[in-house]
Each structure stands twice: as C-alpha cells, then as structure tokens.
Amino acid sequence: MGIKLVEIKQIKEKPAIKAYFEVNNRFMAVFIEKQGKKYQIVFIEEGGKKAFISVDDWKDPSTRKCKRKLKLLGFDLKEEEIERIFFELANDNRTLWLEEWTPPKLGKEDSDDLEEKARELLKDPLLLQKIRTVLDFKIAGMGKKKLAIFLCLLSKNLKDPKERVSSCIYGKWGEGKSFLAEGVLSLFDFIRMNSATLASVYRDSMKDPWFYDGKILYFGDLGDEIPDDLKEVLQLFKQLMTEGEVVKKLVMGSGEELETVELKLYGYPVLIWTAQAPPEDEQQLSRILPILPELSDKQREIVREFSNFEKELPREKFYPKEIEELERVVKRALKILEKEALPVINPYARLINNCMSVHSPNVNRDRNKFFGIISAITHLYQFQRAKIKIEDREYVVTHPVDVLYALYLVGEEFETLFGALDTFSQKAYQIIKEKVEPISCSLKELLSRSASFEDVEVRKEATHELKTKAFTNEELAEWLNVHVKTARKLTLKLYKKGLLDRIKEGRSWKYYLLPEYKQRGKTNGVVLFDTQSMLEGLLSEKELLEWLDRYGFDMPQESIEEYSIKVDDLKHILTPEARVFEITYIPPWDSYEIKLFKPPFTFDFLLEDGNVLRVRKSVLDEDLTNEINREDKNEEEGSEIEEENKIEERLKEDFDKEGEFWICKRCKSRFLSGKDAIYHLKARAQNPEVCVPVEEYDFSMEGVLGYEKRDD
Incomplete structure (x- = not known):
C-alpha cells in the first residue's frame, strides 16, 4: 500500500500541525496538538470522520491503538506502515513547531x-x-x-x-x-x-x-x-x-x-x-x-x-x-x-461537629468533606477575611457566611450522605422532588390550619395543599416503573429519614414532601446532620469568643464585630445564586431560569413563616428582654421565697391537724397532704368563693351527691 506525505500545515494560534497523506489513492489528515505534557492525535478521513488518541510522545505512539482507530475510518494499515507515517513526520523540520510555539505574550501594561x-x-x-x-x-x-x-x-x-x-x-x-x-x-x-x-x-x-x-x-x-x-x-x-x-x-x-x-x-x-x-x-x-x-x-x-x-x-x-x-x-x-x-482555621468547628450526630453511620467518613467545602469558600475569600498569627504563621479565619454558603450549596448532599441513603432511594427522592411540590410548613401545622374556623382563607389554602401536594405509593411505583411493594419500602425509608411526612386515609398512606427547612436526616428520630442547630449557632458571637478565649488567640475588635451576624442581617446577605449585575452580564435565558427556579436573592428566605429561625428571632428578643430585667427577676425570686415562708406560717394558723388530715378552720374542708392545703390557701386568696365559712354553708345539700362538701 502506497503512503505519501503531501503537505504539513502549522497552526499559528496553538502548538498544532496538520499533515496530509495520500494512502492508496485516498486522502487522510493527521492532526497533532500539544496539550500540556501530552499530545492529542486526530486521524481524519476524507468525509470528515475523526478518531482520537492521546499520547505522551507523538513520535512514538502505540501502533496497536493507531491501527484500531484507523480501521474504524476504513484504513487497514499494518503496524510497520503506521510507524512509517510517524517516522516521516518526526524527520520533517516543520513539526518542530509543536515544541517551538509560544503563546502570544501580553504587553506589560496589559499584564499589569x-x-x-x-x-x-x-x-x-x-x-x-x-x-x-x-x-x-x-x-x-x-x-x-x-x-x-x-x-x-x-x-x-x-x-x-x-x-x-x-x-x-x-x-x-x-x-x-x-x-x-x-x-x-x-x-x-x-x-x-x-x-x-x-x-x-x-x-x-x-x-x-x-x-x-x-x-x-x-x-x-x-x-x-x-x-x-x-x-x-x-x-x-x-x-x-x-x-x-x-x-x-x-x-x-x-x-x-x-x-x-x-x-x-x-x-x-x-x-x-x-x-x-x-x-x-x-x-x-x-x-x-x-x-x-x-x-x-x-x-x-x-x-x-x-x-x-x-x-x-x-x-x-x-x-x-x-x-x-x-x-x-x-x-x-x-x-x-x-x-x-494561606492555611484555613475554623472557629466554628466545634459547633459544626456537634451538629453531626455520632449516630450517623457515615459521620467519620463525611466530616472532612464538609469542612473541605467550607475551607474552600474561606480560601476563595481569603483577601476579605480576618487573619491571625500563630507561632509566626498566618492563618485565614472562617467567617459565619462561609458556613452559610456551604449549607446553601451542598447541605442537601450532606443530609443525604449522613442519612446513608442508597442510590435507588436517592433516585426516588429526586423523582418525588420533580413530580411533587413541597408543602409550605410541617404536616401537623398544615392539618391544624385546615381545621381552623378563625380564618376561612387559611383553611381553604391548607385544604387545597393537602389535596394537590399528596402522592401515594401507587403513583411512585408508576413514576419509577417498579412494583408497589418496592415503592412502599422507598417511601418508608424516606419517611424515617425525615424527608417525607404522611397521614393515613382508610387503609393506605398519603405522603407529602417536606420543605427543606423541615427536612432532617434521621435514624429512629435522631437528627444526623442538624443544619437547623448549625444555623442558630452561627447567629451570635458566642462560638467565636469562646474559641478565642479557649486558645488565647487575639483578633481586633472590628474583626470580631464583622464576624458577628444577627438574624436581621440575613435579609442583606446575598445567596450565591443572587443576580446583581448589569444587563450585559445576564444570559438571555436567565430570566426564564429565574421564573422557573425562583432562586432566593438573600438568606431572608430562612425567616419565612414556619421556619425555626423566625422562632429563634423571637427567642433572641425575649433573651434581650430577660437580660434587661434580670435584676427585677432576681428580686421577684427573692420575694417568692418570702411568700412561701408566709404560707407555711399561715398553714399552721388556718389549719388543724387531725391524724393525716389537714382541716381548714374556715370551711372545714379536709386535705390528705400539706401540699394540697397550701394550694387551697392560694386558691382562696385568688377566689374567696372556694372557701365558704362553715356558718354560711347550706347543710340541706349535704348527702345529695353522695359525699360531704367538706370531703376533698
């Protein structure tokens, strides 16, 4: 078979050549490009069909691989003939371009x-x-x-x-x-x-x-x-x-x-x-x-x-x-x-570890991966984060927002990993998310709303959700093309992991997809990856201050203030999916994506109704009130002790002791314990009618109900 090198072209834009060969009255091109430390060889037949091979040395490729690729293009060459093709290329000076090519250099001004x-x-x-x-x-x-x-x-x-x-x-x-x-x-x-x-x-x-x-x-x-x-x-x-x-x-x-x-x-x-x-x-x-x-x-x-x-x-x-x-x-x-x-140091490690349950079968396996994602975010923002020096080595300190970003981007993956869902269960969960919308709150709360007679609109919306957002095992079996028994096992597993909730209607179950903030990786009720507690722990200076105090590290006060985020700050912290750029920076299909997926602009979505952070905000407000009134509270506690002492004294004054019974001197009621007698005194102070003096008592009613009034 005749093989003849016709032409070699050098590609100016990159380290590549294109050689044309005549092989038994057919034309074939060999394209060689240097890619880092390797070379890509592309064989191209007349019709444009291509076959690729990547090698370390283009002058000495595997002839067996080349033969197999060329055969796919209709060239049945012997190994000796393939060696001859590359021998001719290696001995042509034009192929030196592969090593001599250099990228166009930026001018100093452009580079700067x-x-x-x-x-x-x-x-x-x-x-x-x-x-x-x-x-x-x-x-x-x-x-x-x-x-x-x-x-x-x-x-x-x-x-x-x-x-x-x-x-x-x-x-x-x-x-x-x-x-x-x-x-x-x-x-x-x-x-x-x-x-x-x-x-x-x-x-x-x-x-x-x-x-x-x-x-x-x-x-x-x-x-x-x-x-x-x-x-x-x-x-x-x-x-x-x-x-x-x-x-x-x-x-x-x-x-x-x-x-x-x-x-x-x-x-x-x-x-x-x-x-x-x-x-x-x-x-x-x-x-x-x-x-x-x-x-x-x-x-x-x-x-x-x-x-x-x-x-x-x-x-x-x-x-x-x-x-x-x-x-x-x-x-x-x-x-x-x-x-x-710079090396990354994480003051919130103890908080994060405490939110990873030891009951998870995968906690030791997956812990470092989650810390790795957080550290990667801190590394990305290292020019905007606080630094501390420890033994003459500088470290960049993880910010609470770095943990927020990690939870936003990979929290769902880690809840699945810690919950130890198998591949098929993960697939079922993805199909359910595709077919069913999550309910707006917990199922218990939704059922409570549907029974509300105070607000008609709330009742109607809740009833509509219960009807339209439910699915059954039969429906899941149809979506996955599996038997109903298999679907039943999958829904039970997802229910136990805390991703679904259910109610029984007749002899069958109706399942509901829980909103993300209500989902928790669970095993027998144990929270395995507690994102909720992790979020709550980030909303204070406590973790940072304890870390600094524990190891004696120093951070400027302004940095400590920057690292303190409050619940209201979530309204101003942008999510990684926030769109904030000029129109030229937004893809033309972007508005369509926003309309379909509705990505949150800020972390304010964590404060929606039903979310624990809303409750957390009120708890923080209550804590602030308690802090302000702490002295008054202590005084009240002291007065309560004094009141108890007075009651003990009045117990001796207002009651006679007859065997095990305490008898009220005023209404002659009998009590089996001093505790009940004290309760009677307190009740009498609030409502005198519970203790009618014996002289005002209507004895004609005695025995009508089968017991005496004075019997407790």
Whole structure:
C-alpha cells in the first residue's frame, strides 16, 4: 500500500500541525496538538470522520491503538506502515513547531492591568456570584451543582490535604454530566487522564514523585466498560487520593527486555469523573462528594432555552466580550489564590461537629468533606477575611457566611450522605422532588390550619395543599416503573429519614414532601446532620469568643464585630445564586431560569413563616428582654421565697391537724397532704368563693351527691 506525505500545515494560534497523506489513492489528515505534557492525535478521513488518541510522545505512539482507530475510518494499515507515517513526520523540520510555539505574550501594561483587575475581584464581596455568572454562560441551570463542583476543584489549593474534595458526577446517559464537569473545569488547569497508562504515570513519577500533588485529574466518563489500563490507573490514584502515598511494582519493557521497576507517588490530587452510579467503596467515599445533576422537567426546559440561543446567536453575541473579559480575570484570580494560599482555621468547628450526630453511620467518613467545602469558600475569600498569627504563621479565619454558603450549596448532599441513603432511594427522592411540590410548613401545622374556623382563607389554602401536594405509593411505583411493594419500602425509608411526612386515609398512606427547612436526616428520630442547630449557632458571637478565649488567640475588635451576624442581617446577605449585575452580564435565558427556579436573592428566605429561625428571632428578643430585667427577676425570686415562708406560717394558723388530715378552720374542708392545703390557701386568696365559712354553708345539700362538701 502506497503512503505519501503531501503537505504539513502549522497552526499559528496553538502548538498544532496538520499533515496530509495520500494512502492508496485516498486522502487522510493527521492532526497533532500539544496539550500540556501530552499530545492529542486526530486521524481524519476524507468525509470528515475523526478518531482520537492521546499520547505522551507523538513520535512514538502505540501502533496497536493507531491501527484500531484507523480501521474504524476504513484504513487497514499494518503496524510497520503506521510507524512509517510517524517516522516521516518526526524527520520533517516543520513539526518542530509543536515544541517551538509560544503563546502570544501580553504587553506589560496589559499584564499589569489583568493582575490589578484580578486582585480587585478577589476583594469583591460578589466574588462567588461573579464566578457563577461566568459559569451561567457555559452551563444552563444547575446553579448549586456547578458551584459545588467549582469548590471541590478549588479545594486542591488547601494546605490541609485531608480537606481536598474529589467529585463524582453520576446519573443516567444524556443528562449533561460531562457537559457540567467540563464547563467548570474550563476555569482551571487540569490533566486529562482518560488515556493514561501505568507506564506514562511512571515516567511522570521519575521526573518528580510529587508531580500529581494538588493537581486536578479528569478521568472523563467511566461507563460500564472501563479499559483495563485505565482501570489500573484509576485505582492507583484513588489510593493516592485517600492515603497520600503509593508504592507499586511494575514490569516495564517488551519481549526479552523486561525489567521490574518501583513506582512511587506522593501527595493528594483532586479527582473528578462522571459515571452512572456513585462509588460504593467506603474508603474512596471519604474523599469523594457524589453529585447528582438536576433531572427535573424545569431543568430540561432551561437546557432547551439555552440550546435555542446557542444555535440562533453568533458566538460573540452568545458569549459577549464582557463575559470573556470576566473569565480571563477569574482565571488570573484563581492563579493568584493558588500561589498565595494561606492555611484555613475554623472557629466554628466545634459547633459544626456537634451538629453531626455520632449516630450517623457515615459521620467519620463525611466530616472532612464538609469542612473541605467550607475551607474552600474561606480560601476563595481569603483577601476579605480576618487573619491571625500563630507561632509566626498566618492563618485565614472562617467567617459565619462561609458556613452559610456551604449549607446553601451542598447541605442537601450532606443530609443525604449522613442519612446513608442508597442510590435507588436517592433516585426516588429526586423523582418525588420533580413530580411533587413541597408543602409550605410541617404536616401537623398544615392539618391544624385546615381545621381552623378563625380564618376561612387559611383553611381553604391548607385544604387545597393537602389535596394537590399528596402522592401515594401507587403513583411512585408508576413514576419509577417498579412494583408497589418496592415503592412502599422507598417511601418508608424516606419517611424515617425525615424527608417525607404522611397521614393515613382508610387503609393506605398519603405522603407529602417536606420543605427543606423541615427536612432532617434521621435514624429512629435522631437528627444526623442538624443544619437547623448549625444555623442558630452561627447567629451570635458566642462560638467565636469562646474559641478565642479557649486558645488565647487575639483578633481586633472590628474583626470580631464583622464576624458577628444577627438574624436581621440575613435579609442583606446575598445567596450565591443572587443576580446583581448589569444587563450585559445576564444570559438571555436567565430570566426564564429565574421564573422557573425562583432562586432566593438573600438568606431572608430562612425567616419565612414556619421556619425555626423566625422562632429563634423571637427567642433572641425575649433573651434581650430577660437580660434587661434580670435584676427585677432576681428580686421577684427573692420575694417568692418570702411568700412561701408566709404560707407555711399561715398553714399552721388556718389549719388543724387531725391524724393525716389537714382541716381548714374556715370551711372545714379536709386535705390528705400539706401540699394540697397550701394550694387551697392560694386558691382562696385568688377566689374567696372556694372557701365558704362553715356558718354560711347550706347543710340541706349535704348527702345529695353522695359525699360531704367538706370531703376533698
């Protein structure tokens, strides 16, 4: 078969070449691009059909892999012929472009201007909201999910490696898992691992055993059939992610030239991949946050709207210059954070740990992940947070708002994790959330409202909710396409976890989805991840002051005041999903998303009717009143003691003792104990009619009711 090199073109915009070959009277193109430390080779046939392969050395790729890919395109080449193609390319000077290419340098003024804008952004209170804006132009909807993944990836910078959080985005085919992952990854430097082998990892380890420490490793989609080479690499890095050290014997070479080498790796990388199900290994789950993309009809509507604009608008309109500039600034800001990362210290750790029940089967497994998300938020805002020095080392201090953000973004995931829901129960819960609206308050309160005769409108609304927001096991079985018995087991499990409530009608149950602030991960009534108590504990200076006092740390008074948030402050603290930008910063599909999902603008939603924080506010007000009147209260307590002493004296004066009986001298009533006699004295003081003097008593009524009046 004849093979002839026709032409080589150098791509000016990036380190890439495109070579054209004539193969047995057919044309074929070979596109080679340098991507970090790896190369991507693309074989392209005349009709435009492509086959991809990623290699460490483009001059010496795996001929077997190339042969398999070329066969898919209709080129049945021998391994020797493939070697000849790459031999010709390697000996052509035009391919030196792959190593010689350098990115166009920014002028000093441009570089300084970008650096200044990045540092201004890091001091912007709306930092996380602006990052979400960039992601909104890449990913339709899923506001909480994409920010949760962003924080997982950002955790690579954390100085405590135990807090670095890897992520697995799982769900069925076609739900946008890879699109979600790659959209967030576009803001970071990362290494694609979907074609890695143990040999390539070994070569990297020979350069530096710490090569992968603090790196983001993207394994792509891991479906049912994972190639054996990739499976070995994945297991290797899962071990490195959890233990920080891997030592493995490898057999390298081919034919008779085999040798045994030792692969050594150190550090804690951050892994991310997509799959159809979350990992089941407990050790791996200690460092992995499973994330299930939004699967609702509302989300599909947003994706459709996103797709409409993407197809109808040119690139510069769909992704405007303002967003391109903001993305550049965000990327530079993330580089600054990586270089200048400070260790994080959390004064609210004791409060958070106390809200994680020891009764949870997963508390030790999942604790560090939640702290990792909080620390990632503190790290992101480190230029806006208080710093303290401990033994000449500077630490950035976690703010209560950082914990609020973490609860808002991943609280639901952690309630599920601590409640130990299995994959099928999680799927059922997602379907229920898609099909049924949550009730506006607890079911007990809703039933009480429906029986109210004071307010007709309240009764009508409550009755309407009870009718329209209920579902049965039969309906769930239909939604999931399972047997009713299976649906019954699922609803019972979700009910015990505190995610649903129910009432019995006849011989069957009606179930209701509880609002988020009423949901709690439970096992036999024990709260496993108590977000409610966590929120209450953040609304005071107590935790911070106790932490400072416990360890003798110093913080300026103004910083202590900044770290004190009150219930009313929640009305002014923006959620990560708040829209606050000029019209050019808002995607054209954004108003549609707001209409469907109604994301809260501030944390004021925590003060809605029925929420415990509303009760908490009144309790705080009562505490303030009690504080002001404490002295009066003490005086009242003293007067009560004096009153008790007076009553004891009057007991002896107003009662005769006859055996075990106390007999009132005034009305002649008899009592079995002194306590009852004292109660009679107090009642007489309030209402004299309970103690009628014996001379005024009507003796004609005696015996009519079968007992004497004076009998107690």
